[in-house]
Amino acid sequence: MSELLRHLLFLPEAGSTLADRVDRIHFFVIITTFVVGTCIGLTGFVFLVRYRRRHAFTFTPRVVAPMWLEGLFICVPLSFFLLWGIIGFHDYVWAKTAPAGAMDVYVTGKQWMWKFAYPEGIGSVGELYVPTGRPVRLLLTARDVIHSFYVPAFRLKQDALPGRYTETWFEVKRPGRYQVLCAEYCGLDHSQMRAEVVALEPGEFEAWKARQKALPTPGPGEAPTVVSGADAPGPLAEVGRTVATRQGCFQCHTVDGTPHIGPTWLGLYLREEPLRSGERIRADVAYLTESMMDPAAKVVAGFNPVMPNFHGRLSAPEAAAIVEYIKTLRPERPVPPAAQEPTYVPAQR
Secondary structure, three states: OHHHHHHHOOOOOOOEHHHHHHHHHHHHHHHHHHHHHHHHHHHHHHHHHHOOOOOOOOOOOOOOOOHHHHHHHHHHHHHHHHHHHHHHHHHHHHHHOOOOOOEEEEEEEEOOEEEEEOOOOOEEEOEEEEEOOOOEEEEEEEOOOOEEEEEHHHOEEEEEOEOOOEEEEEOEOOOEEEEEEEOOOOOOOHHHOOEEEEEEOHHHHHHHHHHHHHOOOOOOOOOOOOOOOOOOOOOHHHHHHHHHHHHOHHHOOOOOOOOOOOOOOOOOOOOEEEEOOOOEEEOOHHHHHHHHHOOOOOOEOOOOOOOOOOEOOEOHHHHHHHHHHHHHOOOOOOOOOOOOOOOOOOOOO
């Protein structure tokens, strides 16, 4: 039934788990409105024929409807709107919360291309390689103007903004190539800003990563390294440490928990931080990036707003590398004797 409706509505294939949820509420709304609209139209036609004015001096009698009928005409349509809202809100929360174990990929939009960087230090331009059956979280930013990462087959669209990170996620159901477009007008060649999501079986994806890691350092005239300004390619966390040293971040921030001019980076990632405004904020990727680009926006309680603005001084890949380095600074905890390597278990749908 779903495939028939997709063909009738000229929708692309449902390539992700999100697409199934979007199509479900889409079909529910369309079918409900079509049925109700048809019933209203037929009822109006029957009333027009049966109760038409047959004589010149015929007057319509006054009709007083009982309260239960008035309530029925109000509550039934309202219940459908509320039901759509409940389903839509539930799916929205699900779509905005990446499952545990999701694979991170940094996405940079630039006139007029999409660049992808993985925490392992590998990257690609124009092709996003992902495994099937595993959630993939995209951390998006832009180098110049606003772009919008749009995958029609996934029913996925998320803006990429200069100077900050937005995020979204998806899980591909089957191997294949899926078109990526820019859905926000971004200049002369906006229509040419295309890419592809290349979904591979998990084993093939690991083999692809191994091949990318084995590639030599690009030379002059070849594809540039993922992180601009880095001394050498490598895992983003290592590149982030190099960038942080060069930018003087360790003059104010420590990595061993010692108090200093700025908050320590030890255990900072995903920590709840109290702000000077009295609010609390979670130190996720978006907050860490905003703190680099606009440090005065959300100042942590107990610290003075003395950090300089790094907007224009750090490229988007360099900021992503620093965030990856901060992620690795977790407090050491005793490991149970029987501890095993964690495995990803797909979330229940």
